[in-house]
Amino acid sequence: MIEQIRTSLFHLLLIAALAGLYFILPEYHSGVLARVMVLAVYAMGYNLLFGYTGLLSLGHALFFAAGMYGLGMAMQHLDLSSSLGILAGLITALIVSAVIGFLALRTSGVAFMIVTLMFAQAGYLTILWAGEYTRGDEGFVIQQSQRVLSGIDLSDAGNRYFAALVLFAICLFIIGWIVCSGFGKTLVAIRENEERARMLGYNVQRHKWLAVIASGVISGAAGAAYALLFGYVGATFATVQYSIFPLLYVLLGGAGTTIGPLIGTVFMFYLIDFSSELTNAYLLVAGVALILLTLFAPQGLAGELRKRVMPWLP
């Protein structure tokens, strides 16, 4: 109970700080932060499965894309409103993650990584194959006139920032709540010692499946929001690269912490931004920074924080 309140308070402070930042930051940076918050939601979804349950997926782009295309196709071809589009994105992600989870969880460890990777690749190829509707690699734009949610124009930079913040806040509270719940603690138990968790009477398989679904739906929410806020749906978001991003964000920020995904996403974004200003070999700079970080902060930034100064960090 105390834990729940402390976690909520901490998250509330973080959200207030993010809201305040909008008024302080120059436009360029608040634009970056809007994008970062949406991608951080993606990373938070990933973290639920990787950081808390201990399942390493290499196919999360499929869930991100499920949300993105679920919304995009519904709005493009069925002419649905933004809110129904979001619903369509969430439902698509729910169905896709339930099915993929059911199938992929017959494996574990490295096999699970490979199977999720294959499914995501199959999803990507499906998007290309159905090019007539998805416009394949090229993708399609969601018209500005359609990007209105309950009267608010989401193509406006300010509105976009606060829409991203609302999504981020909702997901942060959901994650915070899950993590403090018996369900979340069981996921951690499974991560720590699956056999022991089973022999305490927990249905490990079912918990993992629910974790995949929750993780997939949150990732899908990020995908749907990305399409709606930035007005573009494309197959790039279904590539392997987009499956690796959340893994990197989470590793850098701190797996198994609620704020790690945000920290990791901010860090990665500015690292690439900054190093590409310095040199063409910006990936090299980014790579070196990543290696240094894994050497000196193997638990990620928030993980080190928790270890050194804030043991209560959720």
Add this chain to the structure above:
Amino acid sequence: MAAVTLLSTKGLTKQYAGLTAVSNVDFELPAGQIRALIGPNGAGKSTFVGMLSGRIESTSGTVRFDNRDITTLPAHRRIAAGMAYTFQITSIFSALSVHENVALAARRASSRAVNRRVTDALDRVNMTDRQKHIASDLSYGHQRLLEIAMGLVQQPKLFILDEPTQGLSTSEIESFIQLIKSLAGDTTILLIEHNMDVVMAAADYITVLNFGEVLAEGTVEEIRNNQEVQRAYLGTSHA
């Protein structure tokens, strides 16, 4: 005393490629009894209790628990039906606190009054002052006791302990015997034990396994005087 049978097996068998670890075991355990399961190393004791708890799949035979056939139930449902199990090789959540280890065991059964139940269970193994410690920082003996507390907190009908006193100090073994005795009546106990002093002090009844088969069953007195049992034990390095 016509005690109710809590657990029974018929023809329970486990075959590993070429090797029969447990062979055709018929076993009956009355409710409330403290039963010791003894036998030389490799006799099939761990395999046998693994098949009771569902951790190990049986090759053939049936298991009944609490008046129903649980042969096809997965492990987690057997545990939920009222079994608790401690591993021969200590199995805890090393990175989590002592409190959280026990709470995880407590919460599955019921999320009510978890803290109080955790404290009670830790109190029974004299570990209340270590609630906040990380499990991996505990001594080996305390890790074993922690796992026992994780079993106790579930208030199981049947508590299966696989060599729980291995690695405990003499005084810890003494308290363990007291602990087991204090459970008598409420909890049925199936105890795999190498330490004969513990068996003598705690068990009501003994089953001896050898080469995967039941070699003998009887009271402490009967087993002690059994020629075959003596021979089986003398044949190995274990006493």
